Each structure stands twice: as C-alpha cells, then as structure tokens.
Amino acid sequence: MSRMRLILTPALLLAAFTLAPHAYAAGDPCQLEISGNDQIQYDKHELAAPASCKEITVTLHHAGKLPKEAMGHDWVLVNAADVAAVANAGMSAGAASGYVPAGDKRVLAHTKLVGGGESTSVTFPSSILKAGGSYQYLCTFPGHSALMHGTFKFG
Ligand code: CO
Numbered sequence: 001m002s003r004m005r006l007i008l009t010p011a012l013l014l015a016a017f018t019l020a021p022h023a024y025a026a027g028d029p030c031q032l033e034i035s036g037n038d039q040i041q042y043d044k045h046e047l048a049a050p051a052s053c054k055e056i057t058v059t060l061h062h063a064g065k066l067p068k069e070a071m072g073h074d075w076v077l078v079n080a081a082d083v084a085a086v087a088n089a090g091m092s093a094g095a096a097s098g099y100v101p102a103g104d105k106r107v108l109a110h111t112k113l114v115g116g117g118e119s120t121s122v123t124f125p126s127s128i129l130k131a132g133g134s135y136q137y138l139c140t141f142p143g144h145s146a147l148m149h150g151t152f153k154f155g
Helices: 002-026 080-093
Strands: 031-036 046-049 055-062 076-079 119-125 135-138 149-154
Touching: 031 046, 076 080, 080 135
Parallel strands: 031 055, 046 149
Antiparallel strands: 055 119, 076 135, 135 149
C-alpha cells in the first residue's frame, strides 16, 4: 500500500501541473490562437474578443513544414475596408519588411512573418478598436490574403 502511494503521488502532481496552466489559458477570452498551414489556410475564419479585454493577445502557429521564404504566414489586423490595400502595400514592402508596410496606419496590429514549425504572438490594447467595429485579419505574404483572411469581432 505504501509503495503504491509512492508511485501514485508524483504522477498526480505531474498531472496537476500539466493540466492547470492549459485550462487557464483556454479559459481566457483575451488570449486567441490561430494556425496557418502549408496549404495557404488559416484554421479559423473568425476570431472574437469581448469588450472586457483591456489587452488582446493573438498567437499564430505555423503548423506546416515549408520555410517562411516559400510559405510565410503572418497575422495582420485591419479595418475590413483595408484588406486589399494592405495586402498590396505588404507586397510592395517586400520580404525585407516581412511584407508589412512600416508605419502604415491601416495596420492596426500585426505579428512577424513565420515559417513552418514556428509560432509568434502580438499583444495590443483593445483601445485601438471600437466595440462592434468591422475588422478583418489577413496574411500579407504575397498571394495569400485571398485565401488567408477572416473576421475579427470585438465587443
Ligand atoms: Co501566409
């Protein structure tokens, strides 16, 4: 019986430590996650954060294997009306700028560009958004935005 306890206790402790942080992160509505793959797809067409969030964090995972030079993904938040213009400006900005136009006010928030197996995140204050506003996110890697975009809901 005492030997059984010695075996079980560390196992239970380990389970408690591994499960607890996970459950917490999944329950925080201000921490959002999205993935991109090698087929030029995000796994989510919509992300939403409640108006109670003071800050919003979006973590982008590249679940594919291709390098960022061939299949780069980023996550760029814009007003819905600016999707095409920001995609074009990103293309013009080029690889050296990570396909994000520097100092462009139409870019509300953005991650860096990542390749297969990499993750990146961006945290921004919700004060840049209006509750109920019409926002979209896109990947600004050349040619990706037509497939890689989605609706961002706030409020
Ligand atoms: Co992309």
